[in-house]
């Protein structure tokens with residue numbers, strides 16, 4: 749995925765002022781930044797949901813996007829969500845979705861309505877919906893919010909296996925404490941993304 753000179757303003761607020769990134773296949777990368785730094789805006793531009801004012805974004809292959817807010821409908825079951833996305837992605841089987849449900853330990857909720865799921869289980873479903881078509885480029889916005897420690901560790905092993913299969917994974921977070929798990933880390937600050945190594949306590 750190549751991002752060149754992306755600019756975005758909301759009225760007078762210049763949020764992105766020339767963001768450039770180059771991430772190859774098989775890379776697990778992170779973008780950190782303070783609240784309001786523009787991380788979600790950048791991800792929305794990368795997935796095509798928001799238009800940049802200028803600059804270019806190029807990527808090859810299937811794209812997966814897990815937004816910060818869950819995209820779920822309280823009245824539908826987990827199974828109904830999976831079927832809906834299976835059709836939307838044009839998948840012949842649910843094999844990958846089933847694998848992910850096993851890996852994230854929520855297969856037992858398949859027939860449950862989303863309204864009764866805990867926040868962490870909703871997030872597991874949100875993540876599964878973004879991953880079930882085996883994307884080659886995966887954009888994750890604060891993907892482990894609400895996860896307990898075991899699930900958090902499982903998330904990183906899923907992300908690591910995707911990287912090993914050649915997927916380009918970009919994780920956005922306001923915390924840099926996952927730095928050791930990443931191949932590349934950028935800090936979004938003053939509208940630009942710079943390579944970053946957190947210091948002590950950072």
Ligand SMILES: Nc1ncnc2c1ncn2[C@@H]1O[C@H](COP(=O)(O)OP(=O)(O)OP(=O)(O)O)[C@@H](O)[C@H]1O
Nearest residue numbers: 758761763781782783784785786787788789790922
């Ligand atoms: N649709 C919009 N209209 C106007 N301003 C917006 C819009 N979306 C975002 N902003 C502003 O752009 C700035 C960046 O927001 P963004 O959500 O991208 O930040 P973030 O780094 O993801 O923050 P957080 O860590 O709090 O999730 C903020 O000042 C926000 O108020």
